[in-house]
Amino acid sequence: MARTSTPLRPVTILEVAAQANVSKSTVSLVLQGSGLIREETAERVREAARKLGYVYNRRAAELRQKSASNTIGVIINDLMNPFFAEVLVGLERKLVDAGYTMLMAHTNEDLKLQERVLQTMREHHAAGIALCPTLGTPASLTRTVKSWGIPLVVMVRTLGNGSYDYAGSDNAAGVEMATEHLIAAGHKRIGFLGGQSGPVLEQRLQGYRAALTKAGIALDDKLVFAANPTRAGGYETMKALLDLPRPVKAAVCYNDLAAFGALSALGERGLRAGTDFVLMGFDNVLDAAHSNPPLSTVDIRPRELGEQAAAILLARIEDPTQAKRQYLADPRLVLRQSG
Amino acid sequence: MARTSTPLRPVTILEVAAQANVSKSTVSLVLQGSGLIREETAERVREAARKLGYVYNRRAAELRQKSASNTIGVIINDLMNPFFAEVLVGLERKLVDAGYTMLMAHTNEDLKLQERVLQTMREHHAAGIALCPTLGTPASLTRTVKSWGIPLVVMVRTLGNGSYDYAGSDNAAGVEMATEHLIAAGHKRIGFLGGQSGPVLEQRLQGYRAALTKAGIALDDKLVFAANPTRAGGYETMKALLDLPRPVKAAVCYNDLAAFGALSALGERGLRAGTDFVLMGFDNVLDAAHSNPPLSTVDIRPRELGEQAAAILLARIEDPTQAKRQYLADPRLVLRQSG
DNA sequence: CTGAAAGCGCTTACAG
DNA sequence: CTGAAAGCGCTTACAG
Numbered sequence: 111m112a113r114t115s116t117p118l119r120p121v122t123i124l125e126v127a128a129q130a131n132v133s134k135s136t137v138s139l140v141l142q143g144s145g146l147i148r149e150e151t152a153e154r155v156r157e158a159a160r161k162l163g164y165v166y167n168r169r170a171a172e173l174r175q176k177s178a179s180n181t182i183g184v185i186i187n188d189l190m191n192p193f194f195a196e197v198l199v200g201l202e203r204k205l206v207d208a209g210y211t212m213l214m215a216h217t218n219e220d221l222k223l224q225e226r227v228l229q230t231m232r233e234h235h236a237a238g239i240a241l242c243p244t245l246g247t248p249a250s251l252t253r254t255v256k257s258w259g260i261p262l263v264v265m266v267r268t269l270g271n272g273s274y275d276y277a278g279s280d281n282a283a284g285v286e287m288a289t290e291h292l293i294a295a296g297h298k299r300i301g302f303l304g305g306q307s308g309p310v311l312e313q314r315l316q317g318y319r320a321a322l323t324k325a326g327i328a329l330d331d332k333l334v335f336a337a338n339p340t341r342a343g344g345y346e347t348m349k350a351l352l353d354l355p356r357p358v359k360a361a362v363c364y365n366d367l368a369a370f371g372a373l374s375a376l377g378e379r380g381l382r383a384g385t386d387f388v389l390m391g392f393d394n395v396l397d398a399a400h401s402n403p404p405l406s407t408v409d410i411r412p413r414e415l416g417e418q419a420a421a422i423l424l425a426r427i428e429d430p431t432q433a434k435r436q437y438l439a440d441p442r443l444v445l446r447q448s449g
Numbered sequence: 450m451a452r453t454s455t456p457l458r459p460v461t462i463l464e465v466a467a468q469a470n471v472s473k474s475t476v477s478l479v480l481q482g483s484g485l486i487r488e489e490t491a492e493r494v495r496e497a498a499r500k501l502g503y504v505y506n507r508r509a510a511e512l513r514q515k516s517a518s519n520t521i522g523v524i525i526n527d528l529m530n531p532f533f534a535e536v537l538v539g540l541e542r543k544l545v546d547a548g549y550t551m552l553m554a555h556t557n558e559d560l561k562l563q564e565r566v567l568q569t570m571r572e573h574h575a576a577g578i579a580l581c582p583t584l585g586t587p588a589s590l591t592r593t594v595k596s597w598g599i600p601l602v603v604m605v606r607t608l609g610n611g612s613y614d615y616a617g618s619d620n621a622a623g624v625e626m627a628t629e630h631l632i633a634a635g636h637k638r639i640g641f642l643g644g645q646s647g648p649v650l651e652q653r654l655q656g657y658r659a660a661l662t663k664a665g666i667a668l669d670d671k672l673v674f675a676a677n678p679t680r681a682g683g684y685e686t687m688k689a690l691l692d693l694p695r696p697v698k699a700a701v702c703y704n705d706l707a708a709f710g711a712l713s714a715l716g717e718r719g720l721r722a723g724t725d726f727v728l729m730g731f732d733n734v735l736d737a738a739h740s741n742p743p744l745s746t747v748d749i750r751p752r753e754l755g756e757q758a759a760a761i762l763l764a765r766i767e768d769p770t771q772a773k774r775q776y777l778a779d780p781r782l783v784l785r786q787s788g
Numbered sequence: 789c790t791g792a793a794a795g796c797g798c799t800t801a802c803a804g
Numbered sequence: 805c806t807g808a809a810a811g812c813g814c815t816t817a818c819a820g
Contacts, residue, residue, distance in 0.1 A: 122814085133791045135792085138816090142815085147790085166572050167512075167813055168574075168814095169518070170814035171814050173798085173813085173814075174796050174815045174816080175796080175815065181552070181573075184553075189537060190538060192529070195528050206566070211566075211569050213553075214551050215550070216541050226545075230550050233506075235507075341739035342739060370739060374743065397709070399680070399681075402709075402741040403713070404713065461798085472806060473798085473799095473807090475805085475807080477800090478806090480798095485805065487805065506798065508797080508798090509796070509799090510799070512796090512799095513798045513799045
């Protein structure tokens with residue numbers, strides 16, 4: 111009777127060895143693709159494994175080898191933001207290409223949860239961790255993870271001034287470009303919409319201020335509205351901006367998501383972005399090309415950012431002693447309808 | 450000298466045992482939270498573990514127990530679609546609450562990749578798999594995974610007529626409601642925009658046809674435009690619809706994403722959804738509340754869908770013999786500006 | 789090129 | 805309540 115697949119008693123290399131008439135060491139060598147075994151024998155082993163429905167037991171192998179697992183932990187703080195979804199896709203692609211599997215966790219800006227998933231990844235012997243840190247993460251975290259012996263790449267948000275592997279974007283330069291673009295179009299009163307306090311907001315705000323300063327425009331605090339970097343945040347702050355006694359006709363947003371919300375608010379007031387009001391986003395998520403109207407924004411290629419983060423992490427796993435690496439996406443203005 | 454954290458030689462229960470002056474069995478029992486050990490002893494063990502920086506070695510434990518890992522494989526076909534991102538967030542939340550870690554993979558509609566990640570999850574001894582199948586996945590896959598001894602829940606897309614755990618939505622009923630809403634508003638020529646061929650498109654199209662039939666409106670094939678369920682797809686098909694010789698002023702979209710693209714096309718033509726044209730989406734992703742204008746759509750609560758999928762999978766893991774379970778999100782119309 | 793033996797870090801009966 | 809011993813499925817020197 112043919113052996114049907116019974117999950118009850120998984121096949122081990124011992125059975126494969128018996129079937130192929132070799133010792134289990136030989137089977138092990140073949141499975142690892144060692145060149146030490148005669149091709150004829152190797153084929154017989156592979157045949158036996160196939161026939162018996164053998165499944166490689168990673169845990170046993172890793173335990174014996176005392177090696178890290180082939181998983182990489184990825185911690186994202188806000189998956190609902192398409193920017194992070196795009197980063198994630200880029201990251202994942204590179205990781206599976208390199209033979210890794212992704213352990214994914216979503217922290218939703220919850221520091222306690224972040225601690226927990228970090229611990230879990232440690233227990234899983236993750237080969238590396240890509241972390242987009244929750245707001246409020248202590249700068250010492252990079253050292254902590256290092257002390258665990260796990261390579262780490264920090265993404266998007268910086269973590270203090272220490273030196274660590276990092277993939278992000280030049281936020282200040284990007285927003286400065288966007289702001290300058292509006293200034294060049296003749297605007298003097300330019301709003302800034304959205305963004306939670308944190309390193310990224312600081313950097314982007316700095317770019318905003320730099321552009322104004324260079325143009326000799328005084329900073330007007332009443333024009334900057336912090337808010338959650340969400341559609342809702344952009345929507346509310348745009349309405350607040352439009353309600354200002356002295357009219358404003360231009361704004362740069364913390365990110366595209368906020369800009370989409372702002373577009374919605376503009377529409378609600380019967381205003382059309384690009385003609386009645388000029389608006390700049392930041393990120394250039396896929397959606398920006400097909401919003402209503404299409405969004406002018408600062409392109410930092412989210413997907414490539416994820417790929418670069420993966421490349422840095424992979425290189426670090428390869429060589430733990432190499433110098434720290436940084437990738438800072440070079441911001442590029444992409445002009446569409448809105449601005 | 451105090452022991453500093455050296456990742457080089459991980460601490461084992463043997464060392465903890467020595468430190469606490471007990472045998473390693475006792476340590477093991479304490480770590481598992483067994484009530485067999487006197488609290489005083491247990492505390493001494495925990496103290497020793499803490500002091501030595503002991504990290505639980507899951508692999509060794511799982512290997513010995515021959516148990517599944519505490520990971521759950523989640524396979525998503527399109528993370529760029531906020532609908533799936535929301536499903537994922539709901540799913541992940543429930544999973545970590547139950548003490549699991551998520552192995553995440555993105556297939557991007559690539560069948561070969563799906564096979565590969567499924568194998569990987571098998572090798573990892575995933576405790577369960579939540580799969581949103583790639584288009585073209587054979588219906589037999591549910592049986593295959595079952596034969597591996599791994600609980601499976603299928604999400605969103607059905608997989609043949611077999612009986613299996615499933616979480617999705619009542620697509621036909623949802624689109625029928627949306628279409629009826631447009632008919633009730635007096636429209637007779639109603640477009641259908643976007644959607645790749647597959648079970649979901651079939652179901653939604655069926656709802657569209659059912660509503661027309663009930664209202665005694667003849668189906669006009671020239672009004673249905675299949676396309677990728679993306680913003681670009683919605684954008685292109687809306688333009689094609691508007692270019693039809695006989696004007697059309699209403700459409701239901703395959704999903705919200707396509708609807709957003711359609712909104713963009715409408716704006717480009719100087720048309721305002723809600724007044725010049727009425728448009729319905731499907732899904733009710735978060736973005737729908739703040740599009741320009743806010744989108745009327747069919748709410749299937751993506752996040753809850755993910756939570757339900759997790760609940761079904763968790764229940765199956767708990768009791769592999771229980772009857773098949775299905776969750777079909779009950780569609781609800783949410784009317785905003787566009788329709 | 790192949791086989792016998794030890795051991796990765798845990799858990800689990802089994803005695804005591 | 806605690807300890808000694810076996811074993812999970814692999815890999816890795818070490819002989820031959």
